[in-house]
Amino acid sequence: MNKDKQKIKDAGKARRRARTRSKIFGTAKRPRLNVTKTLNHVFLQLIDDDSGKTLESLHSKSLKAKGTKSEVAKVAGTECAKKISAKYKTCIF
Numbered sequence: 001m002n003k004d005k006q007k008i009k010d011a012g013k014a015r016r017r018a019r020t021r022s023k024i025f026g027t028a029k030r031p032r033l034n035v036t037k038t039l040n041h042v043f044l045q046l047i048d049d050d051s052g053k054t055l056e057s058l059h060s061k062s063l064k065a066k067g068t069k070s071e072v073a074k075v076a077g078t079e080c081a082k083k084i085s086a087k088y089k090t091c092i093f
Contacts, residue, residue: 025049026092033080033091042073044080046091056084
């Protein structure tokens with residue numbers, strides 16, 4: 001029974017991902033910012049879809065920030081902005 005629920009959940013996730021990715025596409029000059037939120041951490045990636053490579057990445061665990069999850073996510077976003085603003089003028093979110 002659990003496998004059926006997981007298949008349904010995975011299929012829904014794949015449909016949502018395909019729908020979003022059909023509209024949003026990153027390039028080398030204007031990469032796509034991907035934000036993945038888990039129960040405990042936030043992952044930020046700048047992705048060039050033309051070459052299929054991750055240009056920059058940041059993990060909230062690597063920041064050693066203290067506080068609530070919202071505060072840590074805010075610090076992660078600020079650090080990501082500082083890290084990428086030197087190289088890229090804009091990105092697609």
